[in-house]
Amino acid sequence: MTDSSPTPSSPDGPDGPDLVEAPSRRRWPLVLGALVALAVIAGVVVATTGGEDDATAGETVRIGVVGASDPYWATYEQAAEDEGIDVEIVDFADYNQPNPAVAEGELDLNQFQHLVFLADYNIASGDDLQPIGATAIYPLGLHSKQYESVEEIPDGATVAVPNDASNQARALVLLQSAGLVELKSGGSIFSDLADIDTEASRVQVEALDAALTATSLDDLAGAVVNNDFVERAGLDFDDALAQDDPDDTKALPYANVFAAQADDLDDPTYQRLVEIYQETQAVQEGVVEVSGGTAVMLDTPVEDLRAILAEVESDTRDQQG
Known part of the structure; x- marks a missing residue:
């Protein structure tokens, strides 16, 4: 960053040093002005960096989905915007695209798949995408x-x-x-x-x-x-x-989830986006409406989701020998 602060003036005048300098009443205003300027600069730096605890502050969170035209996604984007989070919903027609896009950093999150699908992807690709929150179970x-x-x-x-x-x-x-x-x-x-x-x-x-x-x-x-x-x-x-039957406890491996890179699981913005999805009534009602009343909405603890994913991955590896 280029320092744009004024260069301190030399006490030497154009004709050499002043041997005697009369007291000036302007010295304190100048000092105060400099302090104010530094405070403004510091404030700008803090505002633009957003602090170290929230790496996504001021950035757009890109979420990959299948079916972005469903009305509840616009409701969700607005609910996130109301909390100061800019969300871009990215549409995919092919289930095989959103996971690689997250793994490669083209997306921050995706929300389109259940845990069994995610387990199959991780094993086939060698990636380690993880659930950060549940959405719903849909009957097949x-x-x-x-x-x-x-x-x-x-x-x-x-x-x-x-x-x-x-x-x-x-x-x-x-x-x-x-x-x-x-x-x-x-x-x-x-x-x-x-x-x-x-x-x-x-x-x-x-x-x-x-x-x-x-x-x-x-x-x-x-x-x-x-x-x-x-x-x-x-x-x-x-x-x-x-x-x-989506209400069957055996159906939990088919719980749909938000997924992220393993390194991003503790990102507070991503976690808040899951909560917005789960807590916004208009979003929840929209999901159920689009599913023809079939969706069973979930707020399953994320620890349970990760445990199920790990179990399915382990069973899959055993199955493959």
């Missing part, structure tokens, strides 16, 4: 444009599930509970297409990108559709032929 639903009940789906028909590992396992367990497939393992967070007992199952199962399961329904008997894509595809939550 089986939808159809051709049939009005599970029983109507004919034997041998094709049903789609998401192709990412965590949602695929959850979808297969749902299909098993609906009586459409049988899983050799009995069903777990590690089930995949190879776990299907084809001889004992009523339907064939095809894996598609999560964003495409709903839009492919014209060509399928049914599809398990992630909550984010239900309304976008013109579907109604109430029309789901079957769905899992």
